[in-house]
Amino acid sequence: MTTNGEIYYNWRNHFMVLLDRVPTPIAVCRQDGEITLANLAMAVEWGTVPGRLPGRRLQEFFRPRSAAQLDRLAEAVRLGRRSRYALEVRWPPGPEGPQRSGEFQIDLVDGAYEPRPLLLAVLHTRRPDPPAPAAEVSPVEEQILALVASGATTAAVGKAVGLTLDGVNYHLTRLSRRWRVPNRTALVARAYVLGVLDTNQWPPRPAGSA
Known part of the structure; x- marks a missing residue:
């Protein structure tokens, strides 16, 4: 007999296989920004592997450009509003690397095994001109x-x-x-x-x- 836990881990594994085939950086986070899942493209932005990102927070890697945008997102999360929110961010690609910028598109989604909605964070990077x-x-x-x-x-x-x-x-x-x-x-x-x-x-x- 298949348990709920087995269903969850099977779902998680299949979901990660699909996510890793997507070239766009994607992370699934709890409402405080703690990463629960991240695909390969997101890990590559920081020169690591996906398995090392869960438990870390997006705030450790990305710095918001606008406090107002962050405040609107925090208020939406607090009220449980289901909509898409944009958050412009900056970050370096690695130690001492040049600063990069982009925009997160963040959606609140219900998690089957989570008591509160999760954040689906999709990063759209702005690629600099080749130096x-x-x-x-x-x-x-x-x-x-x-x-x-x-x-x-x-x-x-x-x-x-x-x-x-x-x-x-x-x-x-x-x-x-x-x-x-x-x-x-x-x-x-x-x-x-x-x-x-x-x-x-x-x-x-x-x-x-x-």
């Missing part, structure tokens, strides 16, 4: 980034571009230091933000390639 570092990436580094973005191992990358494992790691470390990112997930995310990789292509490939 100078994008032009500094060599053709070999472009190929390496595209292969890493596709999920290739270090050995597979080296075989594809004609480098040893140490050679591949050298380029990845060099790019990570230049862009000030902590790991490969954040490095790939930064490559897309800077316009090095084509956002409309799969498998990943350098922007502007034929």
Whole structure:
């Protein structure tokens, strides 16, 4: 016999599989901003994985641009109003990274296993124009980034571009230091933000390639 708990966890797992296929950053939060679910796109904004976000609060990552917008949202949550609310926010993509901006669209939704409505927060980012570092990436580094973005191992990358494992790691470390990112997930995310990789292509490939 299937219990309510089993139904909940099955639902949660299926929901997460679907969310991770959505390229838009999405989080489900309690009314105090505590994250209960977050998809891969949201985690990539901070160079981490979805499993490390539950229990954290959106306020730790995103700073509202307008106190008035935040006050309206807080009042709507308090009164339980079912509508969509916009909240402009700013945030860095990682340690010492340049500040970014965007807008949350926040809806109050009923949770089947929650006593109070949840917040569905969908982040629409404003991508900056590609800055100078994008032009500094060599053709070999472009190929390496595209292969890493596709999920290739270090050995597979080296075989594809004609480098040893140490050679591949050298380029990845060099790019990570230049862009000030902590790991490969954040490095790939930064490559897309800077316009090095084509956002409309799969498998990943350098922007502007034929």
